[in-house]
Amino acid sequence: MQRIASRPSDTYSPLYFLAALGAGGLVVTFFMWLMFWIPHPGQPVPLFEDIAAAFASGSLLVQAMIVVAMLGIAGFAVLNIKSLVWNLRRFADWRRTEGYAKFALTNAQSQVLALPLALAMTVNVLFILGMVFVPGLWSVVEVLFPLAMIAFLAIGVLAFRMYGAFLGRVLTEGGFNCAANNNFGQILPAFAFAMVGVGLAAPAALSTVPAVSGLGIVLSTFFLVTAAVIALLAMILGIRSMMENGANPETAPTLMIIVPLITVLGILGLRQSHGLHEHFGAASTAGDALSLLTTYVSVQVLFGLFGLLILARQGYARRFLFGAENSPGSYALVCPGVGFAVMIHFFVNRGLVDAGLVTQFGPVFWAVTAVALAAQVAMIWLVLHLNRRHFGAPKESAAVPAE
Template sequence: MLFHMPRNLGERYSPLYFLAALGSGGLIVSFFMWLMAWVPHPGRPVPIFEDIVATLMNGSFAQQLAILGGWAGIALFAWMLFRLLIWNLREAAGWRRTAAYTALRESNSETQLLAAPLAVAMAINGGFILGLVFVPGLWSVVEYLFPLAMLGFLAIGVWALRLLGDFWGRILTRGGFDCSRNNGFSQLLPSFALAMIGVGLAAPAAMSQTPWVAGVSYIASSFFITMALMLGVIMLVIGLRAMMEHGADAESAPSLWVVVPIMTVVGIALMRQGHGLGVHFGSHGTPTDTFTMLTTFLSLQLAFALFGYVVMRRQGYFGRFVTGSERSAGSYVLVCPGVALAVILQFFINKGLVAIGLIDKFGMAYWLLTALPLMVQAATIWLVFTLNAKHFRVDRARKAPLASAER
């Protein structure tokens, strides 16, 4: 848990600690998927407070347990998200006055600064989920909230693009990017941030009943998703080349899994966009189209998950940085693929296999398959508590630095 947070870390702070807040925000989404899958919400793309209460009063015992568990999980990890976010913002303000910050701005690691807009974008997504599941009557005023939400995401997008502009402007005019130290996928963090902004901007396309709002949502989200994919492909190739020449850097090895959450976020954005195009502009996709996309994305994610696991197992990463005594802020990258797999598996089962009629909802095969995302979710929750105990307990913070150098 997070009962006592260390303060005034100064040079020991790392911007990658924003990923601790991000992971808690992702777990909010994973519990919201319980309500998406198991609470009826006719006529709406997402369940709202009124749907949840109606099912809680009249649904089966299993549905009632799922609702109570979903509510509890959302509330717990929302508290962790916002506490960690506030802590990071405070510590980052002090860290920016240190020599460590100046050195980072002149290194490959400058892109770590994108972890801040990434976490803030997740906080907006998490706040919207809180409103949907806990605030009565929110849906009656949601059309007024969508433009405000888009403005919020666009502001975060400008922040992220300015940080990226500083990085690319520096290395493309002065040089200095050390390719030999780029032996991982750490440089995919900006793609992750842009994709998170894109999926937030895509939400009104799926949920708004106002055509111009859905259209603006589609256009704005397409820009950030396209940029995320473009930068991602470039940095994927550069990072893979460096790894083949120098081997994967042990401390940044979790970055080998960052493709997994990027693909989940992009997949959700595309589903939201597709729904908006069908509702407002006559371009109706089929369940088979969604199934095909989810199958392709899930296959890519499993391939990268296996690739990263092979490398981290050979390097003994888990025994060193998760259950062992060594600490690295980059360990929080491990939370993101766990959340991403739990979420996309829920979509694959409910919007893929069930939607095309391959399995029956709530049948034996359905529950056997649903056990997979639930187990991944449980393992990810264990990982979050394990890392929080390792990194944020004050007694441990006094004994060793909380953050070490990342590439």
């Protein structure tokens, strides 16, 4: 019998865009270090000049933190862009195959929304790279904000076209398999719209021009509402199917997609709140932020425990992370860990510290922050592990014998 070399990624799935998304999310986790651990007076985010000043005046420990953060940002940004380019090429080829034609008649058609989701994340990554590595960026940032908004709107239009094709088919022709909807996979489109929304909310928080900030608030609100409506409906449909048919073992990681969705929508809301406070007199207190962030973390813990319970009962890790089976959906496990790590940083710094409950850089501060760091380390390992399994050296597999 003839044997051929193969690897899981040789059989393409749009869920491989989540590999790019996970790498981009890890860029954000490293940026959180710079965001909350070094001073950046004069603007709400750290820039190259702030990082350089902190490095020049900081202790050896601070300097080491900055070096690790910048290396992490640079390394995972490269991985994010490399993975995105690979996916775009493979997706373009795959769309011309018979396999795609069959795929587009199933529930899984909505998985193509992973493409605009990954695109929106990469735009955010590029913005982080600019802030961290480009001197003088803030002097031209007001020119960049409209360009960024145009980019996010273009991605949003693409997402609506893709989701419209899916909804148009199932709502006019039928064919949606409710029994096979025993997961939260249909929430993926909501995640894509939320990622576009959080990108549009950045100018709302950072721009000094009221018109630009206001436009960012309006546009990001539209995508926030879109994401919330889709997520709510998809969750209800998914729970109903799971109660009747049980959760699908291969797609079980989607049960925790609410965790990163809450992070993205939460940051979107915080950005809007900052813009409304700066330009439109809508004051918010530290107590308001603490209450809101505590609610977000509570929802994440609840859905995280729910997802982990199902994954453990089904032996997901034994089968798809360490066993003989592989699934591109395994990359969906990275998003909850990254989302939870980022939200914990906001909870500690914009919630507990700003409300005066915890002293910055004190023992309690680092005890809670350690949860975020542990999640970050675990997701770094998971991304590298999955990349080895799915994109590493091909393994020999038996081929159909020639007659």
